[in-house]
Amino acid sequence: MTGLAAPAASVDGPTRSTSGGGFRADIEGLRAVAIGLVLLYHADVPFLPGGYVGVDMFFVVSGYLITGLLVREVERTGRVSLARFYARRAKRLLPASALVLVVSALLMWATASVVQWRAFGHDIVAAALYVVNWRMADRSVDYLAEGTGASPVQHFWSLAVEEQFYLVWPLVLVLVALVARRYGLRVRPLMGVGLALIVVPSFVWALSTSGSPSGFFVTTTRLWELGVGALVAVAGAVALPRAVARMTGIVGLTLVVGSAVLLDHTTPWPGAWTLLPVLGTAAVIFAGTSHERGAPRVLQLPAVVWIGGLSYSLYLWHWPLLVAAENVAGELSVIERLVVVAVSVVPAWLSLRFVENPVRFSGRLAGSNPVTLGLGAGLTAVGVIAGLLLAAAVPNAPTGSAAAGAAALVSKGGAITPPQAVAQGAVTPSAALATDDVPAPYRDGCEVAMDEVELELCVYGDPQGSKTMVLAGDSKALQWFTPLESIARENGWRLVLATKSACGFAGAVRPGADGAPYTLCGTYNEALLAELLEVRPDAVITSQVHDTAYDATGELTEDAMTEGLTSYWSQLEESGTDVIALLDNPQPHDVPVGGSEVYMCVAEFPDQLDRCAFSSPERATSGGSGAQVAAAAEVEDADVVDMNDLVCNEDVCPAVIGGVLVYRQGSHLTDSYVRSMTPVLEERLLPFVENR
Known part of the structure; x- marks a missing residue:
């Protein structure tokens, strides 16, 4: 509860007693x-x-x-x-x-x-x-x-x-x-x-x-x-x-x-x-x-x-x-x-x-x-x-429908060039519409809300596909839906979506929005793990933003989150399901407008996009990546896919790459930019799936 409360003032005439008396x-x-x-x-x-x-x-x-x-x-x-x-x-x-x-x-x-x-x-x-x-x-x-x-x-x-x-x-x-x-x-x-x-x-x-x-x-x-x-x-x-x-x-x-x-x-x-x-x-x-x-x-x-x-x-x-x-x-x-x-x-x-x-x-x-x-x-x-x-009144700013996004970083020889901002021209999506640039499952009602625990499993890709892939985790996993759905259709896979807001797929408890333990996340994850162990999909693809969880003493530590990930991943691998961790992308920080909201900065400085970039952290350990990398080292056969070289270079994370806005709310990537990474994601993902 924050400063939201305000009085619902009584508003029906002179204040009188219930007995019909005078002014109170x-x-x-x-x-x-x-x-x-x-x-x-x-x-x-x-x-x-x-x-x-x-x-x-x-x-x-x-x-x-x-x-x-x-x-x-x-x-x-x-x-x-x-x-x-x-x-x-x-x-x-x-x-x-x-x-x-x-x-x-x-x-x-x-x-x-x-x-x-x-x-x-x-x-x-x-x-x-x-x-x-x-x-x-x-x-x-x-x-x-x-x-x-x-x-x-x-x-x-x-x-x-x-x-x-x-x-x-x-x-x-x-x-x-x-x-x-x-x-x-x-x-x-x-x-x-x-x-x-x-x-x-x-x-x-x-x-x-x-x-x-x-x-x-x-x-x-x-x-x-x-x-x-x-x-x-x-x-x-x-x-x-x-x-x-x-x-x-x-x-x-x-x-x-x-x-x-x-x-x-x-x-x-x-x-x-x-x-x-x-x-x-x-x-x-x-x-x-x-x-x-x-x-x-x-x-x-x-x-x-x-x-x-x-x-x-x-x-x-x-x-x-x-x-x-x-x-x-x-x-x-x-x-x-x-x-x-x-x-x-x-x-x-x-x-x-x-x-x-x-x-x-x-x-x-x-x-x-x-x-x-x-x-x-x-x-x-x-x-x-x-x-x-x-x-x-939100302006319908022109958008570059043919904007290259991450494709601008890939040379003909296949090498990745360092991300650079584009400081002029139309941006896709416009900053004013950035919060609407989300994957389709939000509109389909396929992400479980924070206060709900019932499994909501939505099937995409090829429903009769030869392989079944499950995308599990929080909204940082869901942000990869669009390219994964495209890859699934192209390769004849069945893609099952199983995501819950702010709930990484791990056997660990983290704080909720109110600061108390997010127990509903644990309840949901237990039910999802049981379902996965029963149906045994070919692979579970997962990502998450949080890198800490409560340990036995009640402290928030990365070790506790790593143990939670290790527990779930080990059980899946032992049941015959491969685990593929998509590393979390870097968290925006010190953006001059909006704090961590890159899109708000772009709206304020459309001709000075360099002002909206932020310094690149250690990409392999940013956000939830640290715990993901540590867990993968503990679980034999768990695989890691890192796409962050298309988001940041060694020094900076640009606000716009190849004419496409990179970030929407918080540390979430725009659906437009994630979509532009589809060919590279497919190239890096296929070896892990085809080797099964």
Whole structure:
């Protein structure tokens, strides 16, 4: 979990008690605490490493307020007007969010690299449609998305979770109202049962996926937090002595603030620890509901209440401004981030004053649900169009379809000439489209995602081929698919793809994206090894990026990875399956733009490609190659194929060779460049296969 959390501010009119009472200053104060924690967390202040709990506070507050409105409507009329409910949401949410989405698109067009426009544009579309949390969940387990950068609208994920909840919850209440009216039952107990059917499974699911990258974003792990707030609303006011109510409120606020101070990014989230801010927030709300002076007084101070009223606008504006500032100035200090956060108060107040409130309190809209819903649809379309325009702004730069790539390095006599950059002319693919230049199995859905373990074996080449070759490993193995598939078809081989994201094929455990042991990789590899030992293919071709794994003491060492590779390779060789290791290619480093993202540098300096080259490491031991070479030395008959002399010379690794961009995201080679190496790969691979 990184700085992705942002509050899903409750946005449904004046803050009132569930009993139908007046303005709840204490809940506005809770909103202020929640937005304050998130803003300080995003400013990277060191004393609030758990400031992300602000999002959980907002979920509880929102569940309480919206359910309170619905409960009162059911009790008053015996029904729920879905049109009025969604119209109310639309006129409160969409004017400001549409404005922010348009501004975010303009900011990214002006400040972000062109290579990010397409991804960010699609993020804006997903945010406008309130599904961006699922897009973020997919990206969190997408190994190839690591270089995408912080999205200007990733903070919309929590608002998307909230709106997805409110697509379902009012429908449940309609059913509750019908059952209550038909059988003469009390509404609130029935609502409690309905909520329990949502809260309990969601909490169990959150516990089961706690700490997984995608579990942070998905709706199923967050419904219970909204449900807890809803349960407080359904329970209604319970008369408590003032002293008891005040103590309840103080304990609740202490739990919230304490969790922000004591928890950090290593805490599995959402999970058991999430109970602290959730129950703490619920306790503060309950205290204020049960006694008019039960909530902590600090929450009712005028300045705190004012900030709470501005929380939704602050939530919308602060993050895209932070992203734009870092695009312009690079990594910001804590003080600089605090300044940007403080500046975000200005557009937040202006949008509240001149956009949100005029629409929210419009008399015409209040009297016509169809007009309001129509306006909402139009504003949603505005956000979608803004995102599509940003994505479409990526220039369709001319590409050299006849670019030679690695073929430019091969002389007529067959010798390899040292790689040299081409400093002018069209580049294939264009840097702006580099992230799309991937092998076909990504589009075919044939790579197993990081959070999945089921074997996904896809057959390519000649399905009835005389030999069966298996390509196994992580995305660094998959990058060789295109030439291997071509070689397999040419030679009448059956090529079986068995790759899993970020999971090298070895009997060893390495860290996952969250820093914890990547146990799902081990589970997958055990199943794959068993399958291979049973079917006994002619050869397994493998590669990987990681060169270390956990040893018996819990330390990450190359020896542990070497032992893991040796174990699997030995078993395969003993079963009659040959192992061919394709050495990992060098890892980019010290690239002046994007750090390790060569394609971003090429987009920035298309006429100075030498600036985007990086010094060549020891090619035989770069990335995962060191462990591969060591394992091959231990396993008799294991073979090694090294293609890195077509990627780097002894001194430098160029960004472009023979008119073809060499690297896409991270250390992955573009499919175009790998394809250009097909003849050399076939020449080096065939002797090992034909000698079987």
